Amino acid sequence: xxxxxxxxxxxxxxxxxxxxxxxxxxxxxxxxxxxxxxxxxxxxxxxxxxxxxxxxxxxxxxxxxxxxxxxxxxxxxxxxxxxxxxxxxxxxxxxxxxxxxxxxxxxxxxxxxxxxxxxxxxxxxxxxxxxxxxxxxxxxxxxxxxxxxxxxxxxxxxxxxxxxxxxxxxxxxxxxxxxxxxxxxxxxxxxxxxxxxxxxxxxxxxxxxxxxxxxxxxxxxxxxxxxxxxxxxxxxxxxxxxxxxxxxxxxxxxxxxxxxxxxxxxxxxxxxxxxxxxxxxxxxxxxxxxxxxxxxxxxxxxxxxxxxxxxxxxxxxxxxxxxxxxxxxxxxxxxxxxxxxxxxxxxxxxxxxxxxxxxxxxxxxxxxxxxxxxxxxxxxxxxxxxxxxxxxx
Amino acid sequence: xxxxxxxxxxxxxxxxxxxxxxxxxxxxxxxxxxxxxxxxxxxxxxxxxxxxxxxxxxxxxxxxxxxxxxxxxxxxxxxxxxxxxxxxxxxxxxxxxxxxxxxxxxxxxxxxxxxxxxxxxxxxxxxxxxxxxxxxxxxxxxxxxxxxxxxxxxxxxxxxxxxxxxxxxxxxxxxxxxxxxxxxxxxxxxxxxxxxxxxxxxxxxxxxxxxxxxxxxxxxxxxxxxxxxxxxxxxxxxxxxxxxxxxxxxxxxxxxxxxxxxxxxxxxxxxxxxxxxxxxxxxxxxxxxxxxxxxxxxxxxxxxxxxxxxxxxxxxxxxxxxxxxxxxxxxxxxxxxxxxxxxxxxxxxxxxxxxxxxxxxxxxxxxxxxxxxxxxxxxxxxxxxxxxxxxxx
Numbered sequence: 001x002x003x004x005x006x007x008x009x010x011x012x013x014x015x016x017x018x019x020x021x022x023x024x025x026x027x028x029x030x031x032x033x034x035x036x037x038x039x040x041x042x043x044x045x046x047x048x049x050x051x052x053x054x055x056x057x058x059x060x061x062x063x064x065x066x067x068x069x070x071x072x073x074x075x076x077x078x079x080x081x082x083x084x085x086x087x088x089x090x091x092x093x094x095x096x097x098x099x100x101x102x103x104x105x106x107x108x109x110x111x112x113x114x115x116x117x118x119x120x121x122x123x124x125x126x127x128x129x130x131x132x133x134x135x136x137x138x139x140x141x142x143x144x145x146x147x148x149x150x151x152x153x154x155x156x157x158x159x160x161x162x163x164x165x166x167x168x169x170x171x172x173x174x175x176x177x178x179x180x181x182x183x184x185x186x187x188x189x190x191x192x193x194x195x196x197x198x199x200x201x202x203x204x205x206x207x208x209x210x211x212x213x214x215x216x217x218x219x220x221x222x223x224x225x226x227x228x229x230x231x232x233x234x235x236x237x238x239x240x241x242x243x244x245x246x247x248x249x250x251x252x253x254x255x256x257x258x259x260x261x262x263x264x265x266x267x268x269x270x271x272x273x274x275x276x277x278x279x280x281x282x283x284x285x286x287x288x289x290x291x292x293x294x295x296x297x298x299x300x301x302x303x304x305x306x307x308x309x310x311x312x313x314x315x316x317x318x319x320x321x322x323x324x325x326x327x328x329x330x331x332x333x334x335x336x337x338x339x340x341x342x343x344x345x346x347x348x349x350x351x352x353x354x355x356x357x358x359x360x361x362x363x364x365x366x367x368x369x370x371x372x373x374x375x376x377x378x379x380x381x382x383x384x385x386x387x388x389x390x391x392x393x
Numbered sequence: 394x395x396x397x398x399x400x401x402x403x404x405x406x407x408x409x410x411x412x413x414x415x416x417x418x419x420x421x422x423x424x425x426x427x428x429x430x431x432x433x434x435x436x437x438x439x440x441x442x443x444x445x446x447x448x449x450x451x452x453x454x455x456x457x458x459x460x461x462x463x464x465x466x467x468x469x470x471x472x473x474x475x476x477x478x479x480x481x482x483x484x485x486x487x488x489x490x491x492x493x494x495x496x497x498x499x500x501x502x503x504x505x506x507x508x509x510x511x512x513x514x515x516x517x518x519x520x521x522x523x524x525x526x527x528x529x530x531x532x533x534x535x536x537x538x539x540x541x542x543x544x545x546x547x548x549x550x551x552x553x554x555x556x557x558x559x560x561x562x563x564x565x566x567x568x569x570x571x572x573x574x575x576x577x578x579x580x581x582x583x584x585x586x587x588x589x590x591x592x593x594x595x596x597x598x599x600x601x602x603x604x605x606x607x608x609x610x611x612x613x614x615x616x617x618x619x620x621x622x623x624x625x626x627x628x629x630x631x632x633x634x635x636x637x638x639x640x641x642x643x644x645x646x647x648x649x650x651x652x653x654x655x656x657x658x659x660x661x662x663x664x665x666x667x668x669x670x671x672x673x674x675x676x677x678x679x680x681x682x683x684x685x686x687x688x689x690x691x692x693x694x695x696x697x698x699x700x701x702x703x704x705x706x707x708x709x710x711x712x713x714x715x716x717x718x719x720x721x722x723x724x725x726x727x728x729x730x731x732x733x734x735x736x737x738x739x740x741x742x743x744x745x746x747x748x749x750x751x752x753x754x755x756x757x758x759x760x761x762x763x764x765x766x767x768x769x770x771x772x773x774x775x776x777x778x779x780x781x782x783x784x785x786x
Contacts, residue, residue, distance in 0.1 A: 001408075001633060001637065002408065004408060005406050005407070006405040007402075007403075008401060009402035011398065011399075012397075013398050014398070014652070015395065015653075077636060114417050179725075210636070212616075213617045213637045213640050213641045213644065215612035216612075224606045228605060240602075247394070248606045256644070259407070260407065260408075260636070289446040
């Protein structure tokens with residue numbers, strides 16, 4: 001196990017009707033003038049936004065509204081938010097939505113207190129020194145941004161998708177009401193589940209040895225997702241399945257399952273170019289990329305993939321031929337993704353083989369390599385896209 | 394799954410040589426005059442205390458010392474600490490030790506800022522309104538107090554062991570260096586491991602249904618302990634085993650594995666009377682009590698005990714007779730405790746059957762009942778003690 005720091009100070013308030021705690025929590029964390037940041041019309045139509053507003057009003061907290069955040073959130077909306085916050089002297093951002101809204105809010109939180117362009121921090125490693133506090137009312141279990149220090153934003157000019165991370169971006173509180181996810185279509189539910197599982201796999205495939213505790217915690221989250229996701233898709237109003245998925249999504253990405261070990265994150269990077277170019281759902285892109293990545297890298301550590309197959313997917317271990325077990329685990333994963341309605345190849349995603357050179361170019365490795373489990377070159381990335389073109393169950 | 398709040402703001406700094414971060418972290422969390430609170434001579438002899446002092450001095454932070462905390466920490470030492478902190482204008486308490494030192498520090502932290510007797514808060518449910526900030530340098534993986542909101546203290550007069558809990562008592566930071574545990578004798582290592590496993594079992598046995606995510610997280614910690622504890626006992630200097638145990642101990646008790654579900658905690662209560670009366674190690678007492686408690690209550694939910702047997706201990710499921718599987722799981726637990734050198738009955742612990750009425754009397758149930766999984770009466774508690782008298786492998 002490697003040395004590590006773990007710091008997850010977010011207060012999570014989980015369960016039915018908890019959105020009515022919004023006002024109390026904003027007040028507790030010092031907000032007096034709030035930007036309510038949200039996405040499309042569902043938060044309006046469902047009455048959620050009204051309940052949040054009522055909760056703020058009850059505490060005498062003022063607010064302004066900024067909706068219209070799109071999936072794969074854009075820099076343009078963030079510039080709009082920064083201007084609005086400055087004009088209205090906003091001191092707290094309350095996100096009502098999913099990962100896109102939260103990631104957009106984190107961009108605004110950085111930008112309001114920074115003299116230059118908030119984009120300076122994305123993809124550059126520049127250290128965030130100040131940020132407005134944020135809170136969240138989560139409406140989809142997926143990105144884990146409600147408990148994470150990260151934000152991923154797309155620059156419209158060139159459709160560049162880049163990220164930033166800082167403990168200052170961890171929400172002060174996150175309200176997690178699984179009821180709010182019961183109206184999600186099956187496709188979005190499955191995209192979210194795929195993202196959650198990918199967050200764990202990015203950490204599970206490590207070169208650090210002797211990490212039994214985090215291995216087991218990773219497996220705990222994955223086994224939960226394997227049990228609960230099909231139940232939530234079969235019956236969208238299954239509160240218990242939604243609840244287990246929602247908390248699994250937070251645990252998957254606040255890094256409790258990833259501390260003390262090297263992590264990979266190439267599947268996320270390789271996928272970001274797909275959702276950047278085609279504006280597809282991040283989870284759908286991951287369903288296409290992650291098993292393909294596994295097929296490309298598994299020989300690097302066959303026994304780790306066999307461990308995944310046996311412990312997570314319940315495959316019998318083939319002691320004479322562990323490689324067969326490893327491959328069975330990967331096949332189980334892809335079959336699971338297919339069964340929950342995810343695309344598993346380029347065609348099903350709406351991606352084109354002839355775009356591979358463009359995707360690789362945008363990935364921007366040049367002659368370099370990246371990745372914590374198996375460092376990949378541009379040629380390797382191209383090969384993973386090619387595996388993804390042809391993937392089938 | 395039940396509604397819940399989860400808040401674990403402690404900054405954990407984990408790994409080799411991390412005690413040298415003490416000064417930086419005290420400064421970060423606003424300490425300028427520190428009480429260094431510790432136990433026996435081992436922190437002195439090993440040079441650990443000198444390294445911590447040097448780290449504080451490097452940051453220009455003043456300190457006073459108070460050692461001599463005993464296992465099952467006493468109110469008398471806490472009164473001494475409160476007086477010292479007031480006299481020396483201490484604004485931060487740094488614990489160098491295990492759960493006893495940390496729990497003692499939490500008592501001092503409450504008392505310094507309270508006009509009355511700190512004991513007012515123990516066992517009464519009285520709400521803590523203010524407390525000095527504390528940090529820890531942990532030297533034994535066991536109590537989980539380094540990340541928990543709780544403190545357990547023994548009042549010398551009458552040897553009453555009582556507890557308090559408040560988010561204000563969560564340490565600001567905890568330094569976890571597994572190297573510091575390499576000098577622990579096998580017996581103490583095993584006592585710590587038993588305590589860690591008990592913290593999980595108290596949460597695992599629940600009446601809340603549909604808690605897959607926390608079930609799986611519980612099992613993750615328990616399987617880690619089953620793998621790593623015998624390795625640490627066989628080779629005390631196995632850093633990796635020590636590291637996995639240490640982090641498992643924190644995860645076991647910061648409540649990440651226990652949210653959203655009813656919890657039991659009767660084994661802890663029943664044990665506290667043993668360590669209160671005989672001053673034995675808490676972990677050793679738990680090794681005697683917890684399997685006995687399991688034998689007394691398992692019929693309340695045979696399938697949950699069968700799940701423990703299959704998932705944690707790897708027992709084959711007897712589908713025709715799940716009760717047999719359940720009992721096998723309990724037998725595996727007791728055998729494991731015996732194998733790591735723990736006592737499993739009254740005689741091995743040094744307890745006496747004839748004291749059972751005294752133990753039950755001190756437990757103080759009267760005509761009432763307590764416990765979140767199976768509510769127990771005084772008669773039930775007496776029966777569990779009697780099972781523990783005769784327990785064998």
